Amino acid sequence: MFATLEQLPPDPILGLSAAFREDPSPDKVDLSVGVYKDRAGNTPVMAVVKEAEQALIAAQATKVYLPAAGSPGFREAIFRLVMGEDTQDLRPRSAVLQAAGGCGALRLGAELVQRAQPGATILLGDPTWPNHGPLLSGGGLQLARHPYYDTATRSVVLQPVLDALESAAAGTLVLLQASCHNPTGVDPTPEQWGQILEVIVARRLVPFFDIAYQGLGVDPDTDAWPIREAARLLPEMLVAVSSSKNFGLYRERTGALLVLAQDRGRASAIESHANKAARALYSMPPAHGALIVETILTDAQRETAWRNELAGMCAHIRGLRSRLAEGIMAARPGYDASWITRQQGMFSLLGISRDEVNSLREQHHIYMGYDSRANLAGLNQDNLPRVAELVAPLLPGD
Ligand SMILES: Cc1ncc(COP(=O)(O)O)c(C=O)c1O
Secondary structure, three states, X not given: OHHHOOOOOOOHHHHHHHHHHHOOOOOOEEOOOOOOOOOOOOOOOOHHHHHHXXXXXXXXXXXXXXXXXXXXXXXXXXXXXXXXXXXXXXXXXXXXXXXXXXXXXXXXXXXXXXXXXXXXXXXXXXXXXXXXXXXXHHOOOEEEEEEOEEOOXXXXXXXXXXXXXXXXXXXXXXXXXXXOOOOOOOOOOHHHHHHHHHHHHHOOOEEEEEEOOOOOOOOHHHHHHHHHHHXXXXXXXXXXXXXXXXXXXXXXXXXXXXXXXXXXXXHHHHHHHHHHHHHHHOOOOOOHHHHHHHHHHOOHHHHHHHHHHHHHHHHHHHHHHHHHXXXXXXXXXXXXXXXXXXXXXXXXXXXXXXXXXXXXXXXXXXXXXXXXXXXXXXXXXXXXHHHHHHHHHHOOOX
């Protein structure tokens, strides 16, 4: 049966991590895979997560399955985290399902849409996170791409985005990253969000938000603002939530799919279909990570501790951005590197060529995406000066 399957090339991002692990150089720097790193270059378990996990294990009396929709306490807590405190009018018209990470939520959302509108189209900005395509098309959606980012100005190309939305048929889905855009680090400004949402409302399009870095851009409320604004304006939308980065729960596969519907009846019908879709995919979601998030967000003291710890991670990334910009400007006098500090989150698309990316890796052991996406959280005080010096002359522009 399997004789027809040829060996595939390694996954571009995961393949780089494997190459990094095998590189014996003491100078190696990993700016490839999108995980948060501390000053020592580790991706630690957050202190509040460790404490909540211990409390959870001490109190846990069973490992019996969760319902297909997930733990009720987690579902309420994650809804509040994304939508805000003032959600009394939104919650009744929402379906909320626990999912296996943001990836699971994206896929489950696609499967759900497929049940309502077989062959529906989703608009994707270019570039976007490379896994969006496979997750969404794997769930049956048709992909249509439009420009998102201008490499010369390192900003959102608003008019082509608006044109793509204007010319989409009513009911078309639109994938929107709420904050900390992967891979560019460039989010629309609040004014641009206003214009984007205005066209979405006018054309009766349906946003499918992806929020994977809530709290790593500015703070959890500011980073979720575009979603809350859309929820105020629109009858229907989907949100794929990931708890991988902001709770550091990567391998626990923790996330949620939120779906806003026109009314309570539709939300209930949506939840029944999403349950059915989940049942056919994996039956029930994994419990451990979701119960950790629930343990944190249902306890005011733990939630405050989490917000503080997350704010520290966010400040660390912002500090690295400032120091990288300073290092680049010191190595290349006259060059304006302020774009690095204007961007949000862990990523930056440096805009250097594939050959330059390859030579940084082969000659200097600095690993980043082939498209020059760099996870700036991989920098630290030891490696930052060298990276700044090597990257500075390669950056396009004056
Ligand atoms: C933009 C974006 N969306 C979603 C995800 C999904 O994350 P996970 O499935 O690990 O929760 C990621 C992870 O890197 C991401 O960068």
